Amino acid sequence: xxxxxxxxxxxxxxxxxxxxxxxxxxxxxxxxxxxxxxxxxxxxxxxxxxxxxxxxxxxxxxxxxxxxxxxxxxxxxxxxxxxxxxxxxxxxxxxxxxxxxxxxxxxxxx
Amino acid sequence: xxxxxxxxxxxxxxxxxxxxxxxxxxxxxxxxxxxxxxxxxxxxxxxxxxxxxxxxxxxxxxxxxxxxxxxxxxxxxxxxxxxxxxxxxxxxxxxxxxxxxxxxxxxxxxxxxxxxxx
Numbered sequence: 001x002x003x004x005x006x007x008x009x010x011x012x013x014x015x016x017x018x019x020x021x022x023x024x025x026x027x028x029x030x031x032x033x034x035x036x037x038x039x040x041x042x043x044x045x046x047x048x049x050x051x052x053x054x055x056x057x058x059x060x061x062x063x064x065x066x067x068x069x070x071x072x073x074x075x076x077x078x079x080x081x082x083x084x085x086x087x088x089x090x091x092x093x094x095x096x097x098x099x100x101x102x103x104x105x106x107x108x109x110x
Numbered sequence: 111x112x113x114x115x116x117x118x119x120x121x122x123x124x125x126x127x128x129x130x131x132x133x134x135x136x137x138x139x140x141x142x143x144x145x146x147x148x149x150x151x152x153x154x155x156x157x158x159x160x161x162x163x164x165x166x167x168x169x170x171x172x173x174x175x176x177x178x179x180x181x182x183x184x185x186x187x188x189x190x191x192x193x194x195x196x197x198x199x200x201x202x203x204x205x206x207x208x209x210x211x212x213x214x215x216x217x218x219x220x221x222x223x224x225x226x227x228x
Contacts, residue, residue, distance in 0.1 A: 001172070001173055001174065003156065032213075034212075034213035034214070036213070036214045036215070038157075038215070045206055045218040045219065045220055045221050046157065046206075046215070046218060047218070048214055048215060048216050051213075051214035051216075052212075052213075052214070057216065089156065089157050091157075091159070091215070093213045096173075097170035098159065098170060098171075098172060098173065099159040099213070100159065101149075101156060101157040101158065101159060102156070103156050104156040104157070
């Protein structure tokens, strides 16, 4: 059960859009629509921002959006803001009653 | 929204058993609507799913930790617990408890740091 692959870092200027990829396999990301994304600020617990590939929990800005193509899921942050600077993790159900997280991506707002 | 709070020793000796408890408020573990999950994060590293338990006591574990992990539930106290045996320095991490609602972790505890050291 290997971690899902994410880029180590992504950066953008305020107002720009950035996309973070999350690559798994045909046994996890490619097979199930149970992909979620979490935002984690330093010293804080992760916070759910996207679930079921593209749904947003109540209270989460519509600047966050998710999608999936094949074995790769993506998180897009549009209208980048200083408060979006954080670590982002994807996760996927694996089908054997287990879950796997991504390696994490540090987002820097320039 | 449920509130979750981890508790337990912050220091465990190598080869011993790490034991943590998560107390849930604002929700009932016995409602049967959720799984209750443990996740950990070594300093400066990513998240690792440890396992989850249902109100019935049925549990699922990360295959890489399965031989050392037990997750149990106490519905009378609205708590669930983690036991990790034969710990080494590699088990030093912040441990989070979380609520799993249809394959998403929608409520998290604040996390508790457990160090493994003699």
